[in-house]
Structures are given as structure tokens and as C-alpha cells.
Amino acid sequence: MLGGLCYAELGTVIPESGAEFIYILRTVGKGVAFMFVFSFIIVMRPASATGIALSFAExxxxxxxxxxxxxxxVLKCIAAGAIVVLAIVNCLSVRLATLIQVVSMVVKMLALAVIILGGVVMLFQGNTRSFDNSFEGTNVGVSSIGIAFYQGLWSYDGWNTLNYLTEELKHPEVRVSQFIIHKLN
Incomplete structure (x- = not known):
């Protein structure tokens, strides 16, 4: 939560697209910003995509x-195939990639709605035995809590994504037309 609040503050104080790169560039300098972007492109983004693809394959x-x-x-082949298919789709058509993202989001939301409504129905029917001693045997050590927070942040990693597009949010139609005119000249 604090990370998300810090990014919201940074996005309003430095209203430029680029998120971490711009923040590092403005505060520390070009060398450190370049090292960050280089490691982000070579290590961090591919590792994240690989983790997601392996989870999908499982x-x-x-x-x-x-x-x-x-x-x-088998898992690695399915994961690699998924990455290749998504790369091809993104190269062929941005609209198709966007459509796939929207459809997958709708399917996820519908699945969550079915799970939540099923749980509510079960509760109203009096099935509460799952709550009896529900925290028995729970590990509440500091390392377990830290790992839980890390996994939660990794699962809901959208809190920093908006800052990559900060400039385009004010008047996107003006920004796009300026970009096109600049490229045509």
C-alpha cells in the first residue's frame, strides 16, 4: 500500500511518462537511470514474464x-509456447492483443464472481464448518508474513503501471496527434 501511495505521489510531482526510469533520471542521473533500464529490460521483465508463463503452464x-x-x-515447453504466441499476437495486431486482454479480464472477473457468489450461497445455507479453527496451525513468523506481502504485491502488480503513461492521460488525443505530426515532418 505504501509503495502504491509513493507511486501516486511521484506520478503527480513528476508528470512524465516512464515511471522508474524518469524518477531515477531526475533524481540520480543518466548513468544510474541507464543501468536501471538495462537491467529492467534484460533481467526483470523477462523474469516476470517467465514466472507468469510457468504459472499458466502449470x-x-x-x-x-x-x-x-x-x-x-512439459511445463517449460508450454510456457515458452505461450510467450511465443503472445509475442506473435502483439507483433501482428495491437487490437487483437487488446481484445485478448479484455476477454481474459472478463473471464477472470466472471470466474471470481462465480466463486464469490457460490461462497455467499454456501454461507447462507449454514455451511460454516470451514471457519471452525480456521487459523489453527498458521505460521505467523516474520518471514512468512514478509513472503505473503511479497506474493500479494507480485500478484497485484498494477499499482506502478499507471506511471508509465502519465503524460498521455491528460489529453491523449492531443499527444497522439502531436506525435504523428512530428513523425510526418
Whole structure:
């Protein structure tokens, strides 16, 4: 939450697109900003995409390996295939990529709505035995709480994304037309 609030503050104080790169560039200088962007493009973004693709692969192959863990080679091949397919879709059509994102978001929201409504119905029917001793055996060590916060931040990583497009939010139609006119000249 504090990270999100800091990014909101930085986005209003430095209203330029680029997020971390611009903040580092304005505060520390070109050298450190370049090192950040270089490591971000070479290490951080691909590692994040790989983690997401591997999670996707685990869910895709789980029905085919009921009761046992799937081979790592299968997971890695499915994950690599997913990354390649998404790269091809993004290269072919931005509209298609946007449509895929919107459709997947709607499917996720519908799945969450079904889960939530099913839980509410079960509660109203009196099925509360899951809440009996629900925190029994819970590990409340500092490291476990830290890992839980980290996993939560990684799962909901949208809190810093808006700052990549700060300039375009004020008058996007003017910004785009200025960009096009500049490129045509």
C-alpha cells in the first residue's frame, strides 16, 4: 500500500511518462537511470514474464497429470509456447492483443464472481464448518508474513503501471496527434 501511495505521489510531482526510469533520471542521473533500464529490460521483465508463463503452464497441464506432478520439460515447453504466441499476437495486431486482454479480464472477473457468489450461497445455507479453527496451525513468523506481502504485491502488480503513461492521460488525443505530426515532418 505504501509503495502504491509513493507511486501516486511521484506520478503527480513528476508528470512524465516512464515511471522508474524518469524518477531515477531526475533524481540520480543518466548513468544510474541507464543501468536501471538495462537491467529492467534484460533481467526483470523477462523474469516476470517467465514466472507468469510457468504459472499458466502449470494450470494448463494440471488436468492431464491428475495426482502427479507434470514433468518440468512439459511445463517449460508450454510456457515458452505461450510467450511465443503472445509475442506473435502483439507483433501482428495491437487490437487483437487488446481484445485478448479484455476477454481474459472478463473471464477472470466472471470466474471470481462465480466463486464469490457460490461462497455467499454456501454461507447462507449454514455451511460454516470451514471457519471452525480456521487459523489453527498458521505460521505467523516474520518471514512468512514478509513472503505473503511479497506474493500479494507480485500478484497485484498494477499499482506502478499507471506511471508509465502519465503524460498521455491528460489529453491523449492531443499527444497522439502531436506525435504523428512530428513523425510526418
Amino acid at each position: 494450470y494448463v497441464v494440471a488436468p492431464f497429470y491428475n495426482g502427479c506432478t507434470p514433468p518440468q520439460l
